[in-house]
Amino acid sequence: MGDRSQSSAHPMGFATSDMTVSDHEYDTATRWSELYRLLLAPGTQGYALRATRGQQPVREASGDPIELITQAEHAGAGRAVWAVVAPIRPDLLVVDLDGCADLVASSIVDSVDDSAALIAYRAASGSPDSEHLVVACPTTASRRYLLDRIDTIRAWESLSPTQLDVRTSDQFLRLPGSAPLKPGGGWCYPIDDDGRRMTAPAATRRAHRAILELPTLLSVVPAVTVADRTSRRNERPTTATESTAFDVAEATDFAAASDLEQPCAWRPRRQFTxxxxxxxxxxxxxxxxxxxxxxxxxxxxxxxxxxxxxxxxxxxxxxxxxxxxxxxxxxxxxxxxxxxxxxxHRPADPAGADHIRTVLAEIACWDDANLVAAALACIHHRFADGYGTDARPISWRDMALWLNVGHHTAGRRLRALVNRGLLVVTVIHDRASAPHSATCYSLRTPPEIYRTDLHHDVTEGGGRTKTPTLLHPLWGHLSHTAHHTWSQLSPTTALPTAAIARATGLPAGTSTHGALHLLLRLESVGLAARVGQGRGTRWLRGPRSLSAAAESCGALAHQQDLHETVTAERAAWHAPTVRSSRTIRERLRLRRRRRDSRPPDKESHAELPFGSTFAKPMSRSTSTRYRRARGSSVGRTGGGEGGKSP
The missing domain is CATH 1.10.10 (Arc Repressor Mutant, subunit A)
Known part of the structure; x- marks a missing residue:
């Protein structure tokens, strides 16, 4: 949970008297639902906290904030019995005024007007002289100007960062309708510019107008709906964009599921100063x-x-x-x-960003989908982080983790990128002089000779920090050529096999090679749906999500196993003593023996992790004859492993 989950509720001064409200505001348990949907990102999880005397708040429940506030108001006959906290969507700017609202609120509101921004939400937090401000900035320059003005106001009024606080997207805020978390505090409720209490519908309309000004939305703005007062009490109103919210939640599910944690930064240890x-x-x-x-x-x-x-x-x-x-x-x-x-965090690097856009336009026209994925992995995970495109470390273990493939495959693809001119070796790994440093590469624009008529979508599902769909761990199992085939499918328009083959540059093939082979594999995991039989066969995109398909075919299990193996090998390499390194390696050997003692399933992983004695039988679709027909550069690079370093 973020810093100060109870928001600005501090035991300062005497408690404000509880505001009286008309009874009609409590005739529906979902009066805050539309405001919550506007202020929170789809799929946001919140917590219900109960105040305790003289102690930290106690967590009562967790889940959907709308459901939590509904339960809290049901239990309190219209007034919440606990506080609901959740992080505000990241494209909104959140300002917490703790005990200084009378002093600086008007100045901040004037600065909001000067920056062409709009106030999406303003609330009395429950503590004396304390407010929450949520601002929708239409441009990056507007947001930057407003942040500078807030820093100036804080310095001019000699306020601490605790009193005038700009919240991050990871910090939790007490939501409207929440109960106090401090003795003597009041309930949190929205207010207008004059400090008068606003009803939930009025606050929702204000938030809706402000959020429409955002340059890029997390999803389509939820339509403002009015609860049907004649409907059953436990039913919540639906909106036209509700399905879009589920789509965004599904898209972000992969980012959370694939966040495999590294225990430390793999570099030489130092002493604390x-x-x-x-x-x-x-x-x-x-x-x-x-x-x-x-x-x-x-x-x-x-x-x-x-x-x-x-x-x-x-x-x-x-x-x-x-x-x-x-x-x-x-x-x-x-x-x-x-x-x-x-x-x-991504430092500004305009020159590097322009170079990366040029490189992405080139690799999007390559014929080999596996190399396109390898190139995109290097750019997304290493060169696009704002720290430059020259002399950046990349090891074959990095490539294996990014693509969810074995070390031999990762080494071949890394060497193939060097052969195509995308990467240039600038610092070679040297065990004698720099045992803890990997081989360093610089990003270059590849020659135009590798351009084809094909097009790969290298931006789908990606962003500054989000992983593109092409790098989902599922494609390490099915092959990244299968992703190119899957991307041609439509959920509404059925396509014949021949049309899909032309779009992907593959032969139509049979059940053992070509486009049909990949379509059958996609169908087996629920990502493709067959319509018709024989020559009249058509294909649609399947209803299953990528995460569900990856779990069913074992790709996520393979990713976890690969991550644990690589982490153990790196821990052994960077161990401070020979004894600890030997202990880690012995545990890794025992783990490999237990894993390899089990016979592989028929639906085994694309390539087992390092040290495995079993290997998946090669099908005709991956034979040497088929690779020569495709002209794959991966098959011509031999067994090079790139930079051999942890």
């Missing part, structure tokens, strides 16, 4: 504990700690983390928010 030790062991005063914990967490991140398993012991022992260590999750939510912010 005296200043870093002082930050970790600093005992902060009340009101500054959150920022002290955040500073200490960044110290751990810069040191190289990545997983919660490694960070947990620091949270237990260092006094800087005491506020979060006393919570139910012992500080894990705080660490995950720091990790998310660090991994999502």
């Amino acid at each position: 005296p200043r870093e030790w002082a930050v970790l062991h600093h005992t902060p005063e009340e009101g500054h504990r959150s920022h002290a914990a955040t500073s200490a967490a960044w110290v751990l991140w810069r040191y190289g700690i990545r997983s919660w398993r490694r960070a947990a012991s620091w949270y237990r022992t260092c006094p800087a983390f005491r506020k979060f260590a006393d919570r139910d999750d012992h500080g894990r939510a705080h660490w995950e928010s720091i990790k998310s912010r660090a991994l999502g």
